[in-house]
Amino acid sequence: MKRSLLRLTVTTSFLAMIALTLGCSSDDGAAPPREMGKVTGKATLDGKPMAGIEIIFTPDDGGGNSSAAMDDQGNYSLEYSGGGRIGAVVGSHTVSFRDDAEEMDGDIPLPGGGEDGIGGIPEKYTEGVSTIKRDVATGEQVIDFELTSE
Numbered sequence: 001m002k003r004s005l006l007r008l009t010v011t012t013s014f015l016a017m018i019a020l021t022l023g024c025s026s027d028d029g030a031a032p033p034r035e036m037g038k039v040t041g042k043a044t045l046d047g048k049p050m051a052g053i054e055i056i057f058t059p060d061d062g063g064g065n066s067s068a069a070m071d072d073q074g075n076y077s078l079e080y081s082g083g084g085r086i087g088a089v090v091g092s093h094t095v096s097f098r099d100d101a102e103e104m105d106g107d108i109p110l111p112g113g114g115e116d117g118i119g120g121i122p123e124k125y126t127e128g129v130s131t132i133k134r135d136v137a138t139g140e141q142v143i144d145f146e147l148t149s150e
Helices: 002-024 100-105
Strands: 036-045 053-058 066-069 075-077 091-098 132-136 139-142 144-149
Touching: 066 075
Parallel strands: 036 139, 036 144
Antiparallel strands: 036 075, 053 066, 053 091, 091 132
């Protein structure tokens, strides 16, 4: 009887330690955080601010995008989609633009849109089509875009 009680106590203690270790683990299966750089800037299309347009930085080596909606002056500050961090992952990115407001509810006149663009953005700058490349480094940086509709 004494031996059974000891075995039960040891087994219960062992299982409790495993449960505590697994329960307190911070590993949620997500990849470790990547190095980030803070990116701000301004974008214009034919010299006019791209107000209300979303800018998207997609890492060339995979991973989460960073994006921002531009203010009335075309200024932006990127936020990482995976975890609410400010900035973009360090490395090379493809940059594209999306007119979310146009897709949702109507006409926002911007130069360059029309039949071959989405909203007021020429198709050559949209997701899946854009060939604009920019590198993001650690620390703070300003990356401006002066786009043309031609």
